């Protein structure tokens with residue numbers, strides 16, 4: 109990473125901490141986004157196994173972690189936490205799930221099914237997990253498998269036919285290969301779908317998730333859930349802020365940046 113980007117990240121984090129002090133987060137459901145564990149690649153969302161383990165142990169100690177379904181029905185004042193993962197890499201079964209099982213913590217895993225079905229590598233050298241690996245995870249009783257479209261297509265420009273194809277294929281594969289009900293969805297790149305795509309998402313799934321780094325309060329739209337991404341840049345201090353609804357400014361800025369990038373494509 110360039111030193112300019114480093115400096116910018118430090119400045120943004122400092123500003124986010126200041127805003128947290130000035131305007132403390134309201135309590136509610138915090139949903140965390142993980143991607144990869146094991147640092148097999150150098151992407152910022154690929155966490156070292158030790159760092160991930162420390163975070164999961166800390167989460168277990170809070171006794172606030174619950175399933176997505178239970179978290180949405182819980183009193184927001186109890187500040188429940190839900191763990192989610194996006195994409196579908198092999199490290200889920202090999203490294204992440206055993207640590208979750210050791211700590212008896214549930215998580216929702218959103219899979220882009222084409223990578224699993226066609227044995228396609230994810231960008232940045234991400235080896236896909238197998239259906240057998242996902243089945244083993246589901247068999248622990250702690251993993252809920254959700255959809256992340258079929259080919260990780262950002263749905264913001266998708267017409268009804270494309271969105272239907274991406275969503276139906278993904279859901280059908282998950283249900284057929286794993287024998288589970290697929291009721292949860294996460295938008296790729298956490299970018300909201302086109303109006304046509306969103307209608308299909310709302311019709312197909314019980315929940316849908318974006319990003320946004322803020323808590324979900326009592327009036328939460330279950331098809332536009334806020335989630336807080338965790339990256340290698342999150343030290344213990346940043347992590348404990350994030351699980352308490354902090355560092356919101358950072359989330360807002362990241363969303364604004366992603367929208368701008370998307371517009372310029």
Ligand SMILES: [Zn+2]
Nearest residue numbers: 194195296297
């Ligand atoms: Zn993704």
